[in-house]
Amino acid sequence: MNKLILNLGIALILVCVASCSSDDVQNENDSNIQGVWKLSAWNIVGGFDMNNDGVVHTNLLNEIDCTKNETLLFEPNGIVSLNTTFSPDIEIALLDEETNTYSFDVTCDTEGIISLATSYKVNGNHVEIGEIDALIEGNQISIVFEKSLEIYNSDLTQIIETKDLTLVYVKQ
Numbered sequence: 001m002n003k004l005i006l007n008l009g010i011a012l013i014l015v016c017v018a019s020c021s022s023d024d025v026q027n028e029n030d031s032n033i034q035g036v037w038k039l040s041a042w043n044i045v046g047g048f049d050m051n052n053d054g055v056v057h058t059n060l061l062n063e064i065d066c067t068k069n070e071t072l073l074f075e076p077n078g079i080v081s082l083n084t085t086f087s088p089d090i091e092i093a094l095l096d097e098e099t100n101t102y103s104f105d106v107t108c109d110t111e112g113i114i115s116l117a118t119s120y121k122v123n124g125n126h127v128e129i130g131e132i133d134a135l136i137e138g139n140q141i142s143i144v145f146e147k148s149l150e151i152y153n154s155d156l157t158q159i160i161e162t163k164d165l166t167l168v169y170v171k172q
Contacts, residue, residue: 031076033122037141039070039086041168043147048092050104064088066108072129072169075121080129081117085109093152094160102151116138139171 042060049056050063057063070084091105118130124135134143147162 029163032118033074033127033136033141034076035074037072037169037172038075038172039068039084039167040140040170041166043166043168046161046163048102048104050106060090062089064108066106067082073089078119078121079117080120081115084114085112087114090157091152092149093154093156095154103154117159141171143167143169 003103039060042064043058044060045058047056047058048060048063050060051065055062062067065070065093066086066088070082071153073083075081086108088102088107089107094102095101120130122136127134127136127141129143132143134141143166145165145167148165149163150159151161151163152158153160
């Protein structure tokens with residue numbers, strides 16, 4: 001009798017373990033991502049001193065004096081919406097390669113709020129936002145836009161370099 005109870009107990013444990021699917025992990029990850037995430041960084045390797053205060057930042061949000069109110073809202077129904085007032089036009093020109101001197105022309109977007117919505121899908125520590133793959137690390141989501149920051153020559157006629165731009169959002 002004890003052997004039968006032991007075997008039934010083992011069988012019950014095996015059924016419970018086997019019934020835990022990746023959907024359960026998916027649902028747990030989905031619930032962790034749900035809510036509001038606020039833009040906290042526009043990071044580039046090497047950084048710039050765009051505001052000429054003598055301090056180089058890798059987070060361009062510290063260098064640009066534009067309204068910075070961008071959020072992502074992940075809803076339980078698999079929809080993420082973006083609301084942004086931060087969409088500056090940035091023009092960077094390398095003036096002197098030897099001294100690493102740049103000129104910066106930043107035009108802040110004053111047109112109002114840009115909104116859009118798309119689907120999202122969580123897969124482990126990644127989230128697909130429409131066609132974009134983002135990385136989830138704790139309370140941060142990072143999205144890398146490869147070669148999206150263009151650096152021109154001094155007369156702005158040729159792109160001489162590009163840099164990856166990483167947007168970082170923090171859960172609120």
